[in-house]
Amino acid sequence: MSVTISFNNVIKKYNDKPVISGLSLDIKKGEFFTLLGPSGCGKTTLLRMVAGFNSIEGGEITFDDKVMNRITPQHRNIGMVFQNYAIFPNLSVKNNVAFGLKNRKIPKDEIERRVDHILDVVQISQFKNSMPENLSGGQQQRIALARAIVMEPNVLLMDEPLSNLDAKLRVDMREAIKLIQHEVGITTVYVTHDQEEAMAVSDRIAVMNAGVIQQVGTPREIYQRPANIFVSNFIGRTNIVERSLKKVDSRQVLIMDEHYQIDIDNITLPEEEVIKVSIRPEEFTISDTQEGMAGVIQHSVFLGINVHYTVKLSNGENVEVTEESTLGEPLEPGTEVKLLVNREKINLFHYESEKNILEGDSYAK
Amino acid sequence: MQNKMAGRKDIWSAITLGILLLYALVLVLPLFTLLKESIFKDGALSFEHFGEFFGKKYYYSTLFNSLKVTVAVTLASLVIATPLAYIMTTFKIKGKLYLQILILISSMAPPFIGAYAWILLMGRNGVVTNFLSDVFHITMPDIYGFSGILIVLTLQLIPLIYMFMMGAFKSIDNSLIEAAESMGYTGFKKVWKVIMPLMVPTILAGSLLVFMRALADFGTPMLIGEGFETLPVLIFNEFTSEMGGNAGFAAAISVIVVVIALTIFLLQKYITNKKSFSMSALHPIKEKKESGIKNVVAHLFVYGYLALAILPQLYVVYTAFLKTSGRIFVKGYSLDSFKAAFTRSGDTIVHTFTLGLIALFFVILIAILIAYVTVRRRNAITNGLDIISMVPYIVPGSVLGVALLLGFNNKPFLLSGTATIIIIAFVIRRLPYTIRSSAAIIHQISPSIEEAAASLGASNLKTFFKITLPMMLPGVISGAILSWVTIISELSTSILLYTVNTKTMTIGIYTEVIRGNYGVAAALSTILIAITVISLLIFFKLTGRKEVSL
Numbered sequence: 001m002s003v004t005i006s007f008n009n010v011i012k013k014y015n016d017k018p019v020i021s022g023l024s025l026d027i028k029k030g031e032f033f034t035l036l037g038p039s040g041c042g043k044t045t046l047l048r049m050v051a052g053f054n055s056i057e058g059g060e061i062t063f064d065d066k067v068m069n070r071i072t073p074q075h076r077n078i079g080m081v082f083q084n085y086a087i088f089p090n091l092s093v094k095n096n097v098a099f100g101l102k103n104r105k106i107p108k109d110e111i112e113r114r115v116d117h118i119l120d121v122v123q124i125s126q127f128k129n130s131m132p133e134n135l136s137g138g139q140q141q142r143i144a145l146a147r148a149i150v151m152e153p154n155v156l157l158m159d160e161p162l163s164n165l166d167a168k169l170r171v172d173m174r175e176a177i178k179l180i181q182h183e184v185g186i187t188t189v190y191v192t193h194d195q196e197e198a199m200a201v202s203d204r205i206a207v208m209n210a211g212v213i214q215q216v217g218t219p220r221e222i223y224q225r226p227a228n229i230f231v232s233n234f235i236g237r238t239n240i241v242e243r244s245l246k247k248v249d250s251r252q253v254l255i256m257d258e259h260y261q262i263d264i265d266n267i268t269l270p271e272e273e274v275i276k277v278s279i280r281p282e283e284f285t286i287s288d289t290q291e292g293m294a295g296v297i298q299h300s301v302f303l304g305i306n307v308h309y310t311v312k313l314s315n316g317e318n319v320e321v322t323e324e325s326t327l328g329e330p331l332e333p334g335t336e337v338k339l340l341v342n343r344e345k346i347n348l349f350h351y352e353s354e355k356n357i358l359e360g361d362s363y364a365k
Numbered sequence: 366m367q368n369k370m371a372g373r374k375d376i377w378s379a380i381t382l383g384i385l386l387l388y389a390l391v392l393v394l395p396l397f398t399l400l401k402e403s404i405f406k407d408g409a410l411s412f413e414h415f416g417e418f419f420g421k422k423y424y425y426s427t428l429f430n431s432l433k434v435t436v437a438v439t440l441a442s443l444v445i446a447t448p449l450a451y452i453m454t455t456f457k458i459k460g461k462l463y464l465q466i467l468i469l470i471s472s473m474a475p476p477f478i479g480a481y482a483w484i485l486l487m488g489r490n491g492v493v494t495n496f497l498s499d500v501f502h503i504t505m506p507d508i509y510g511f512s513g514i515l516i517v518l519t520l521q522l523i524p525l526i527y528m529f530m531m532g533a534f535k536s537i538d539n540s541l542i543e544a545a546e547s548m549g550y551t552g553f554k555k556v557w558k559v560i561m562p563l564m565v566p567t568i569l570a571g572s573l574l575v576f577m578r579a580l581a582d583f584g585t586p587m588l589i590g591e592g593f594e595t596l597p598v599l600i601f602n603e604f605t606s607e608m609g610g611n612a613g614f615a616a617a618i619s620v621i622v623v624v625i626a627l628t629i630f631l632l633q634k635y636i637t638n639k640k641s642f643s644m645s646a647l648h649p650i651k652e653k654k655e656s657g658i659k660n661v662v663a664h665l666f667v668y669g670y671l672a673l674a675i676l677p678q679l680y681v682v683y684t685a686f687l688k689t690s691g692r693i694f695v696k697g698y699s700l701d702s703f704k705a706a707f708t709r710s711g712d713t714i715v716h717t718f719t720l721g722l723i724a725l726f727f728v729i730l731i732a733i734l735i736a737y738v739t740v741r742r743r744n745a746i747t748n749g750l751d752i753i754s755m756v757p758y759i760v761p762g763s764v765l766g767v768a769l770l771l772g773f774n775n776k777p778f779l780l781s782g783t784a785t786i787i788i789i790a791f792v793i794r795r796l797p798y799t800i801r802s803s804a805a806i807i808h809q810i811s812p813s814i815e816e817a818a819a820s821l822g823a824s825n826l827k828t829f830f831k832i833t834l835p836m837m838l839p840g841v842i843s844g845a846i847l848s849w850v851t852i853i854s855e856l857s858t859s860i861l862l863y864t865v866n867t868k869t870m871t872i873g874i875y876t877e878v879i880r881g882n883y884g885v886a887a888a889l890s891t892i893l894i895a896i897t898v899i900s901l902l903i904f905f906k907l908t909g910r911k912e913v914s915l
Contacts, residue, residue, distance in 0.1 A: 053816055073819040086817035090835040099831075100821030144817075151821060 002187040003064040003154045004029045005050065011058030012045055012211075019045055020211040022059065027189065028204075032181050034190045036198040037208035038234065043191045044159055046208075050189060051157050052076050063154055076155075079148030079186070083160040085140045087132040087147075093119075094128045096143055100151045118150040121180060138169045145177065149184055156181070156188040162197060174201050195235050199223065207231045225347065229354040232278040232347060239281065239319040244273040245348070254348070257314055260293045262343050266359045275357065276349040281308065281322035283342040286331070292338030295319070300330040311339065375825050381738045381747055384731060388753045391789050395772025396760070402616035402771055414617030424599070428621065431580060431596040434514050438579040439572050441519040442526050446571070447564075449523065449670060450530035451556070456663045457654040464667060466905060471674040472524030473847075473897055475854035475871055477584025478890045479517045481878050482677035483508055484589060485684060492680075513589035518582060520674045522575045529571035533564055538646040565640055573633040580626060581761030583857035584871075588878060596622050597763040597857060604767055604861065612771060619764040626759040678894065685891040689884035702884035703891075710889055713873035717893075720784060720869060721852045724791035728799050728848050729841060731792065736803035737829070741812070751800075758797040762857030765790060770861060782864045790858040795848050802847075806840035807833070839907075846904040850897050 005027040012020040020042050027033045035043035048054040050061060052073035061068045068076060088096050094115055101111045119125040122142040132140055141161060148156055161177070162170045178201045181188050192198050198205050199219035207214045207222060207230075215227035226232035229240060244255050245264065254262045254277065286309075295311040298318065307330045309321040321339065331337065348357050406413050418424045458464065486493045487508040497503045506512065537560065545559040583597040590598060596618060604615035655663065688697040707714075739751045757765060769790055773780035780786040810833060818828040856871045863872050870893050877886035 051816070051820060053819075073816070074822050074824060076820075077822075078820050080817060080820040082813040082817060084811055084813055086811060086813040088814065088818070088832050088836075090832070099818065099823070103822045103827070147817070147821065157820075 002030050002185060005155060005187060005189070006062045006065075007046075007059070008062065009059035010046075010049065010056060010061060012042070012049060012054065013057045018057075018211070023211070023213060024059075025206060025213060025216065027187060030185045030187055032178070032188045032190065032201060032203045034192060034198045034202040034205045035208055036192060036195060036205050036234075039193055041208045042211040043193075043208050045211075047157055047159055047189055047191045050155065051078055051080055077151070077153050079151050079153035079156045081141070081144045081148050081156070081158040081161045083163055085137075085144045085164075087140050087143055089132055091132075092128075093124065093130050093132060093135070093143055096132065097147045097150055099147065114150055118146045121149075121183065122146045122176070137165050138173055141165065141173060142176070145180065149180070149186065153186060156186045158188065158190045160192055161190075163192070163194070170197070171200075177201060199235075207234060209234075224345065225356065225358065226278070227356050229276060229278065229349050232349070237281055237320065238278045241277050241279065241317060241319070242274055242351070243277050245275050246273060256341065257293050260291070260338075262341060264343070264348070267348065267357055274351050276351055276354065278347040278349065279319070279341055280345070281320040282306075283345045284311075284319070284321040285340040285342070286321065286323055287338040287340045290338060292340045295337055295339055297331050297333050297335045297337060299333050302330055311337065313339075377738050377742050377825065378746075380734055381742070381750060384735060385746065385750050385753070387731075388750070388793075390778075391769075392753065392756060392793055394778075395765075395768035396756075398772040399616045399619055399764070399768040402613050403620045404617075406613060414614050415621075417614065418617060418621065424618075427594045427596050427599045430511075430593055431622075432625075434511065434518070434586070434595055435576055435579040437511075437515050438518045438522060439576045441515065442522045442575050443568065443572060445519070445670060446523045446526035446530060447568075448666060450527050450534060451560075452663045452667055453527075453531065454534040454650055455652055456660070457652045458664060458667055461652075464671060466901075467671055467675060468524050468527060470898055470901055471671070471678070472521065472528075473850050473854070473901060474678055474894055475584070475856070475874075475890075475897075476517070476521045476582060477588055477856060477871070477875060477878075478678060478681060478894065479521055480513070480585045480588040481874070481886065481890065482681045483513060483517055484878075485680060485883070486677055487513075509589055509591040510593040514586050514593065514595075517585050517589060518579050521585075522578055523670070523674070525574050525578070526568075526571035529567050529574070530564065533567035533644075535649050536644045536646050537563055537650055538644070539648045539650050542650060563644065566637055566642070569633055569637050569640070573630065576629055577626060577759060577761075580622070581763070581857065583761075583763050583860070584875065588875075597761055600763045600767060601861065604770075612767075615767050616771065619767050622761055622764055623759065626761065630759050681887050682891045682894060684883065685887035687884070687887075692881050692883065694884065702888035705882075705885045706888035706892070709885060710870070710873040710877070713868050713870045713889070714892065716867055717853050717870040720787055720791065720867060721849060723784075724788045724795070724852055725845060725849050727788065727792045728795045728852075729845050732796055732799035732803045732844075733834070733837065733841060735796070735800050736807055737833070739800075740804050740807040741815070754800055755797050757793050762790075762794060762855070763861065765794060766858040766861030769858075781862070784867050787859055787862050787867050787869075790862055791852050791855060794855065794858060795852055798851075799844055799848050802844040803837065803841060806837050806844075810836050843904055843908045846900050846907070850900050853893065853896060 007023055007025040010020060010023045011018060023046070035046060037043045045054060049056050050068075052068070052071060056069045063076070088099065091099065097115045097118060098111050101114060106114075116125070116128075119128055122145055124139055124142045124146070127135060127139060127143075132143065135143070144161070158177075162173055165173060174197055181201075190198075190201060202219055204216060204218055205222055206216045209230050215222055215231045217225075217227075222231055223235050226235060232238050233240070245267075246253050246255060248261075252264045252267060254264050256262060294314045298310040298312050300310075301308040302325065305325060306322045307325045309323065309331065311319050311321050313319060319339075349355060350357050403414055404410060404412060418428075452458065453461065453465070483491075485491055487505060488494065489509075491508070494505045494508075497505055508516075541559065541563070542555070545555055550559055581597060582595075583601060586593065586595040586598050587601070594602070600615050600618050600622070603611050603618065654660075684694060685702050686698050686700070687694045687702070688699045689695065689702060735750060735754055738747045760768075769786055770781050772778070773786055780789075814832060814836070815828050818832050819825075823831065853869070854871055855869075856875060859867075859869055860872055860875065863869065870889055874886050874889045874893065877883075877889065
């Protein structure tokens, strides 16, 4: 039933202005694949090209090697879930879900059976005969999901399906979506600008910016080994600092400040000395000893599990540091501290190209 | 992300082309014939008709008359409608809900009934005139001519600007007012420096509508103008003159009228484009209960206006129940006028319903289709269709009547004298308004609803009929009622096109007034007003709204 989707050098233009120029990507059968990026990065455009609502100006999109470019949305056998749900307000819940099946001239009793089953799966059976206007946003989104998957589509497309829901419901619904997707096993393309949501639901994620895919990988890969500075900044929070990488004796050493240096081994030394270093707030530790980068606490924010500190380094740079909260008050502003860096987890980038220069792990695959 | 379907050929392209062809035939062709007639004489290019018009005072004075009436009516309507809307928005007025409805009803009643009513009251033999001269020996100034037209048209058109203004006042956020007050702007200064500038686009749009209506109005100057002829009256007289109408000359005057209307239309568009901004109010202005002299003046103003707008028409209804002897009213009450109306003019009631309902059907059908393609399939062709469909907005009814008669006077399109030509006139005159309101409804429907249907395998037509149309329906029905009300009160085009077999109630009333059969005219007017009021009450009931946008 479900298919692989291939993008082969795909081009999209609006009024002769290219917004996507030559994009290639493969999405595996049954995979939950997310297009992630800031607004205007082309992710929704790309999704709507898969759906057939946007024309394709160059290259091709294939489902299992079948070229889709000229096929209308009606004939692509897709299921689509929209940001505003797009529930038909003039039809009851049951008739919304049965809308596509009726169009296929499927026998009445089979429609009934399939609708009942899918309403069970998305857990809205009790609203079967309600009109949509009486239902909450979360319930409407479940209808939209049921309406799409009851068709047993080759591909399930979701365009920011959770962005109109409130924060708590969003978390509940993304669990539900993930669960249901695994149960039915349809190749799914999901669009969101929320990186946490992307990581929660996806098998793999493509991070996009300005119409170009920056990195494709599992949530862990793109978080731990971002391919470039953009990904590193967009996924989670991070501090980007400029430091030099030097060869000292036979070792490669990252010079954090005059008293604190870190050995780096999984790297071939670039020609330039100066590189960019991405250190996430949680990869700093406030040291108990005298070892570490010298800094002064500027201010702190208590957030329950963690405390966020802004620390001014000796060279005047401010960095964000996250520490697990402990009993008692956070450190006072003005306190002098030493910061240790978790050597394994930081990422190093080429100064000009801003590409990751670390070797090992799987980011390069 | 908006041009998703643009350029794709589907069933809607065919529908667009079909409607475009229809427009070319029933609107563009007649208007070109009109233009041709105006600049050709005896087969040769000649501007003699225009020369004749501008050469004789009797002719060109009508141009000044029309401009005088139009400008005066527009200004007077603005001067009265602005405080009216302001008071209705910001003051607590007793019985406001009913006042709103009455104001709207007063605007939907056929305009020439207003003229007729004022003649009954203040004409040479009017009750007020007679009363004043008998009791106080005061001779009233003459109601006929400019002053009569001004009074009747102004009272008729105030609600149009009023409705525009009410909408705009509602979109002003109260915080803007509060911000102004906190900076020391209060009272008149607040209204003049803060609120009125926000209303400028609305005032311009409303004024344009009033200007067009006043310029095009035929029934009022015809009935109450007497020697004071306006352009539409001149067109009618020249075209239907008993000494063999002069089509070419009437066509030339028509062209002049259209040029004036077009100039004003473009001017308004130009200014509006420069001044436009959009507002939406999270917290609309709330009405306040005022006390003392302010409160009394506000109430007097609103009730006084409404009395002037409605009482004359009520007097017409009253006279319908008076006993008549021949052509004059006598003491006592009876239903004789109604009996006479049904026996002599019963067929006009039937014609009004049959022609009106058929026209209404086509208005709705075509408006929905045009609105759909212009909103959802924006491209050069649908834009063209949008523009063509708006042309009747600036072409006065009498001009359209002349154009249709000239265009369809010969085979293969010999339509003059048929019901078809009247229906065509009704449909193209009403379409601009209905297309606008339908388009507004479609704009409220998210395109993703249709994409959802497409993704579920439904064809374009199926999506339209199963999803889009049912969602539009409530709005379309209420729009249809308003169309119906305006269609049945149409006079300026049908008076040129009608025959015995297609005579409608409005024409019936007009001819009875001209003949002096005031009883029958009053009875027919009463029936027409009753149909209008009942239709509007259904509209209010269905929509739960207190306002109408044309």
